Amino acid sequence: MEIKNIVVVGAGTMGNGIAQTAAVSGYNVTMTDVNDEILEKAIATITKSVEKLAQKEVIDPAQKKAALEIETSTDLKVVEDADLVIEAATENPELKLSLFADLDALAPPRAILASNTSSISLTKIGAATERPDKVIGMHFFNPVPLMKLLEVVRGLATSDETTGIIVEVGRTMGKEPVEAMDSPGFISNRILCPMINEAIYAYHEGIGTAEAIDTVMKLGMNHPMGPLTLADLIGLDVVLFVMEVLHRDLGEDKYRPCPLLRKMVDAGYLGRKSGRGFYTYN
Ligand code: CAA
Numbered sequence: 334m335e336i337k338n339i340v341v342v343g344a345g346t347m348g349n350g351i352a353q354t355a356a357v358s359g360y361n362v363t364m365t366d367v368n369d370e371i372l373e374k375a376i377a378t379i380t381k382s383v384e385k386l387a388q389k390e391v392i393d394p395a396q397k398k399a400a401l402e403i404e405t406s407t408d409l410k411v412v413e414d415a416d417l418v419i420e421a422a423t424e425n426p427e428l429k430l431s432l433f434a435d436l437d438a439l440a441p442p443r444a445i446l447a448s449n450t451s452s453i454s455l456t457k458i459g460a461a462t463e464r465p466d467k468v469i470g471m472h473f474f475n476p477v478p479l480m481k482l483l484e485v486v487r488g489l490a491t492s493d494e495t496t497g498i499i500v501e502v503g504r505t506m507g508k509e510p511v512e513a514m515d516s517p518g519f520i521s522n523r524i525l526c527p528m529i530n531e532a533i534y535a536y537h538e539g540i541g542t543a544e545a546i547d548t549v550m551k552l553g554m555n556h557p558m559g560p561l562t563l564a565d566l567i568g569l570d571v572v573l574f575v576m577e578v579l580h581r582d583l584g585e586d587k588y589r590p591c592p593l594l595r596k597m598v599d600a601g602y603l604g605r606k607s608g609r610g611f612y613t614y615n
Contacts, residue, residue, distance in 0.1 A: 334443060336502055337361055340415040342432065344375035344405070346606070347449050348421035350477025353379045355419075356403050357386075357396040357478075358506045363404040363411045372405040379403065382478055412440040417502065419471055421449040424574050429453055430461040437462035445495055447471040451522050451571065452578045455488035455515045465490035469499050472519060473508075475566060483508035488515050517582040518575060526575040529567075530591050532560035536611070537593040543611045561611040565604035573598050 337360065341352040344366040352375070356362040366372050379400055387397040404411075412418050418436055422428060429450065436446050445467045448458055459465030470486025483503040487496055496512070503510035513519040518526060532546050541549070547559020556563075564572050576590035597603075597610065604610030 334416065334498060336416045336445075336498065338363070338415050339417045339419060340365060340412045342366075342409070342412075342418060342420045342436070343422035343449075344371050345421065345423075346378075346475060347473060347477060349375035349378050350382075350475065351419055351421055351449065351471075351473055352403050353382060353400050354473075354477050354506050354508075356400045357383070357392050359399070360505075363406060363415075365406050365409060365411055368407060369405075372407070376403070376405065382476075386478065409435060410439060412436055412444070415440055415444050417445045417447060419447045419449060421473075424451065424453065424571060426453050426457075429458060433458050433461045433468070437464060445469065445498060447499065449473055452518055452575045454517075455486050455491065457488075459488040459490050466492040467495050469495050470513075470515070470519070471499060471503070472513075472521065474521075481507075481509050482521075483510045484519055484521050485510045485512050486515055486519050487512065517579050522575045523579065526572055526579065527588060529560045529564045529572055530576050530588075530594065533564070533591040533594050536561065537591055565610035565612055565614075567604070568606055569594060569603050569610055570598050 339355045339360045339362050341348050341362065341364045344364050348364060352362050352364040364375060383392060383397045383400040386392045418440055420432060422432055433446060446462060447469050449471055451472060455468060455470045459468035462468055465488060468488055469491050472484035472486060474480035474482050485496065485499055500510045535541060535546055536543055543561045547561050550556045550559045573590055573594050576588060579588040601607055602609045605614050608614050
């Protein structure tokens with residue numbers, strides 16, 4: 334099946350990055366969210382990003398134009414014409430399951446329903462629909478236009494055909510698709526979030542300042558960003574949510590979220606998006 338029309342559900346950081354990347358790769362893209370304000374903000378983010386990428390000649394003028402032509406809607410009914418729906422809504426299991434039931438009812442039978450979830454079981458999401466063979470994880474990384482990886486996550490019922498199509502779409506979007514089993518945190522967050530959680534423990538125990546911890550990992554291990562800066566980029570609420578999933582579903586104490594992480598989320602210190610995390614932002 335040829336994929337032409339992609340609908341991205343959710344226009345936050347991940348959703349707008351996915352929509353932009355799909356549009357510059359030649360797909361017809363529509364982005365949906367619950368209100369116009371979020372969609373306007375998403376278009377402003379995309380505009381800024383493609384201007385920068387065009388200036389650096391990473392994309393050509395036609396690709397920039399395609400990104401500026403992304404359509405928006407607050408009506409989920411736009412999935413009626415979709416070949417592929419990529420969901421990037423809030424990481425809330427109940428919301429996601431009910432959203433997938435709605436998408437299943439509205440999207441044509443041919444459409445593949447993908448989720449950008451970073452930790453919710455694709456098998457469960459698939460079971461909320463009548464087409465679990467066409468449900469799959471497309472896990473992108475922030476900032477989506479720059480990060481090369483696409484983690485392709487197969488639920489128990491995901492078909493080989495669906496997986497093959499999504500691997501191809503990922504390549505067309507300029508990503509390197511890597512297949513992972515549907516297990517808590519998949520490959521990426523099974524490894525990344527415990528490392529970040531450990532960095533938060535080190536900070537909490539006063540082993541080093543935030544700057545010291547980040548500098549050690551940047552200069553000693555060649556990470557592009559230190560783990561606390563990265564936690565601020567990802568969102569502390571997301572890191573906490575992933576740790577809770579790992580702790581609950583794998584049942585081992587080594588995944589216990591650091592109490593400071595929990596406290597910061599309770600205080601609304603969510604990182605860059607709230608202006609304050611381990612660092613402050615304007
Ligand atoms: N669009 C276009 N340009 C962008 C951009 C975007 N979305 N985001 C950043 N840039 C540009 C910057 O503006 C900057 O441009 P100039 O050089 O012209 O100023 C350029 O990219 C480089 O950025 P920086 O100078 O800020 O810093 P950098 O060289 O460190 O690169 C980075 C930035 C690519 C984000 C790099 O720091 C990096 O790779 N960090 C790690 C990111 C990471 O680990 N992401 C995964 C998070 S986990 C996740 O997303 C999934 C999950 O489930 C939790």
